Amino acid sequence: MYPTSFDYYRPQSVAEAIQLLRQHPGSKALAGGHSLLPQMKLRTSSPTALVDLGRIQGLSGISDSGGRLSIGAMATHTAIADSDLVKSACPILAEAAAQIGDVQVRNRGTIGGSLAHADPASDYPTVIVALGATLTATGPAGDRDLPAESFFTDLFTTALNPDELLTWVRVPKTGMPGMGGAYMKHKHPASGYAVVGVAALVGLEGGKCSRVSLVVGGTTANPIRAKAAEQMLTGQAPTAENVAAASAKVADAIGEPMGDLYASGEYRRHLATVLARRALMQAAQRAM
Ligand SMILES: Cc1cc2nc3c(=O)[nH]c(=O)nc-3n(C[C@H](O)[C@H](O)[C@H](O)COP(=O)(O)OP(=O)(O)OC[C@H]3O[C@@H](n4cnc5c(N)ncnc54)[C@H](O)[C@@H]3O)c2cc1C
Incomplete structure (x- = not known):
């Protein structure tokens, strides 16, 4: 089936993306598209506009922030599975990422898209809750940090507001002796x-x-x-x-x-x- 018609925007920054989400009621963020596009084709989701996060600089990095890792929402499953930093500092996350779908899905799908989608059959939510990660939601009023356990509120539902983006996932380091x-x-x-x-x-x-x-x-x-x-x-x-x-x-x-x-x-x-x-x-x- 074809999706219903929609507008398409390609913002250059998080602030611009949030503004577009606010300006266009019924719009949705587009990350890897591996969950959203099938939904649109099946018409179980018909956003009025897509706000493509793919051109926003700096949202896909993985870095060491002291006691934890900071992972950008647009980091792909492959980037996480292959990252030497994740493999040594938080090996369980790399282990889960490597088991997602197939190569195509891992190359396109993102951690932010997976967590925001909150599919009960997805892998990251289980690991993120076990780790006690913190998720950063960015909206018109700025950032707010949510514990992973309170981020998922129901089937395919999260604590994110429609004009908020999941921007960062902070996971505690667990790759230490003992x-x-x-x-x-x-x-x-x-x-x-x-x-x-x-x-x-x-x-x-x-x-x-x-x-x-x-x-x-x-x-x-x-x-x-x-x-x-x-x-x-x-x-x-x-x-x-x-x-x-x-x-x-x-x-x-x-x-x-x-x-x-x-x-x-x-x-x-x-x-x-x-x-x-x-x-x-x-x-x-x-x-x-
Ligand atoms: C054949 C196949 C097999 C798969 N197998 C697995 C599997 O084994 N395990 C698994 O966990 N997953 C699996 N997936 C799902 C895959 O991991 C998806 O990539 C993931 O669920 C969604 O990520 P995405 O980047 O593609 O998001 P998209 O499809 O682009 O978006 C999904 C939803 O999240 C929202 N969204 C995206 N990014 C953000 C953001 N930063 N802030 C707020 N909202 C956002 C979108 O608006 C949309 O509602 C599979 C998918 C396919 C097609």
Whole structure:
């Protein structure tokens, strides 16, 4: 199907983009176009105008800002997966980026587009919540920083206002000794999207887990933190038995899981428990 007709703008700065979004009610930002353009062709989204972010300088950088990395919203999945800085300072993010879709999707798709789209089957939201990242929204009144956990508000819905852009993603560094992370997913065989994805971070001190972060995506509208599992493993040695017992708690955290023709809710719940066990074990091994 063809999209409905729309205007097209190519701003040179974030300020100009925000002004265009304000001036044109019903307009949308265009990043890699890998989610928005299919939606427009299916007419599940019919923006009045597209504000193309592709020519804005400085929005795709990845830099070291002390204790965290600053990643521009227009950084592509490939740039993140291939970045030596991300691979050493925040390896779980590079690991997730490398698992997104296929080469074409990774070369065009952006972290900002993925997070703003808030697809429950996407990979970054799960990892970003596990990391406790901070997302910067820039609008007419300036910047506001949002914790990742409160950024995703519902299915395909975020805390961004229509005239705001996601501009920066700040992730804490986790690539230090004694800290390990792992992102694992069950891929949809056709698209590569996460039917279920699990992000685990484990900090070890004296052979025991001093920090555990466990987040599940793909089973509910937004990623959920498996708090009971995190608490159960904290202070314990990451043995196979302890990790299995903690992972069993993931099923309760999920509540009512989503289901579709490919994977029922019950199957998703089971996958989440299995992937949580594997991701926690992998993260703990990487922390040793
Ligand atoms: C075949 C296929 C397979 C895929 N497989 C996976 C997968 O395995 N895992 C995965 O996570 N994703 C997958 N994707 C999705 C892909 O990662 C997209 O690139 C991503 O979801 C959207 O990013 P984008 O840059 O293309 O955004 P766009 O499609 O340009 O935009 C998406 C939405 O975000 C808004 N937006 C974009 N940038 C901003 C911004 N800076 N501020 C505010 N709003 C913004 C747009 O207005 C639009 O509503 C797949 C896509 C395809 C086509």
